Amino acid sequence: MRRSIARALAVPLAFAGVIATVPIASAETSAAGPDGGSHARGGRTVELWAGPVNMRSGPTTWDAVVGKVDRGTYWASCRRTGQTINFGKYRSTNWSYIHNHGTGGYVANVCIKGPDPVPGLDTCPNATN
Numbered sequence: 001m002r003r004s005i006a007r008a009l010a011v012p013l014a015f016a017g018v019i020a021t022v023p024i025a026s027a028e029t030s031a032a033g034p035d036g037g038s039h040a041r042g043g044r045t046v047e048l049w050a051g052p053v054n055m056r057s058g059p060t061t062w063d064a065v066v067g068k069v070d071r072g073t074y075w076a077s078c079r080r081t082g083q084t085i086n087f088g089k090y091r092s093t094n095w096s097y098i099h100n101h102g103t104g105g106y107v108a109n110v111c112i113k114g115p116d117p118v119p120g121l122d123t124c125p126n127a128t129n
Contacts, residue, residue, distance in 0.1 A: 043077040044120045046096060047113045050087070055105025059083060059095035066105040074098040078124035079117050085110050092116050097124055 051071035056063040059082020076096040084093045087110040094109040094117040109116045 042122050043075055044118070045073050046076045046098065046118055047071075047073050048107065048111050049113045050111040053107055053111050055098065055100065055103065055107055057105060059106045059108075061085075063106070067100060067103040069098065069100050069107065074100055076112075076118060076121055077104070079109075079121040080106065080124045082106070087111065094118075096121060 048069060048071050052068045054061075054065045055067040055069055057066050058064075059080045061083060076098045078097045080095050080097070081093050082095045084091065085108040087108070090110040092109045095106040096109055096112060096118050097104055098107050109118065112118060
């Protein structure tokens with residue numbers, strides 16, 4: 001299925017008399033989740049109200065930082081319960097796996113606008129809780 005999507009989204013380019021095909025990827029078709037697999041069918045956009053915040057390899061502040069994200073809108077593919085985070089008047093044990101320019105990582109839900117947990121997100125495939 002993924003291969004046929006890439007073919008359907010391919011763009012022919014003419015360069016020096018040679019035609020090449022370059023696939024176009026979107027956040028929904030190319031997002032790899034924490035298990036390395038595609039999450040093309042699940043997920044939704046979320047808006048971070050705080051930033052910059054760390055993206056982590058797991059749902060705790062002890063997990064490695066894999067990147068940073070500023071305030072803005074991002075694609076979230078799944079959710080996981082983890083370390084309790086207190087941020088001002090907000091408190092949550094929920095973390096969402098978000099994507100930013102090819103990098104993915106967990107962000108504490110206290111930094112995401114809206115209800116907690118984020119509606120429409122399935123549990124991440126490698127989650128044990």
